[in-house]
Amino acid sequence: MKSIRECIVDKDDGGQEFRLNVDVNAFKPEEVEVKTTGQQLNIKAKHEEKTKDSAVLHEFSRSYTLPEDVDPDSLVCSLSKDGIMTVKGPVAALEGPPEKKKKAIEEAQE
Numbered sequence: 001m002k003s004i005r006e007c008i009v010d011k012d013d014g015g016q017e018f019r020l021n022v023d024v025n026a027f028k029p030e031e032v033e034v035k036t037t038g039q040q041l042n043i044k045a046k047h048e049e050k051t052k053d054s055a056v057l058h059e060f061s062r063s064y065t066l067p068e069d070v071d072p073d074s075l076v077c078s079l080s081k082d083g084i085m086t087v088k089g090p091v092a093a094l095e096g097p098p099e100k101k102k103k104a105i106e107e108a109q110e
Contacts, residue, residue: 008067008091016091018070025083026058032079034087036072039065041087067091 007020020041024032027045035042045060066072075089 017088018067018075018091019086019088020064022062022085022087023083024060024079024085027060027083029079032085034077034085036066036075039068039070039072041066041072041075043085043087 007018008016009019011017022043024043024045027047031047032043032045035044041064043060043062043064045058047056047058049056069092070089071092072089075087077085077087079085
């Protein structure tokens with residue numbers, strides 16, 4: 001499985017976006033649930049079939065920690081005809097390189 005950081009892709013306009021593809025073709029759209037809590041992205045799916053002689057249960061659950069530069073509220077989900085769900089959203093542009101700060105070293109008093 002690839003790192004969640006590898007889900008950051010370049011767009012044609014020069015920006016970047018977060019894009020995660022998940023195969024959920026064994027489930028109906030109404031059986032798939034996507035939730036965010038803070039920077040946590042949770043994907044769950046559950047399919048049950050019951051007959052008088054048997055029961056079948058398929059479950060799927062994945063959790064991802066989103067990169068800090070991805071706003072969970074900006075994520076959108078889409079489902080292709082072949083059952084691939086795409087979760088995507090913009091990546092916040094950094095305002096230049098992080099500033100380097102020198103830290104003072106305190107000497108212990110004896």
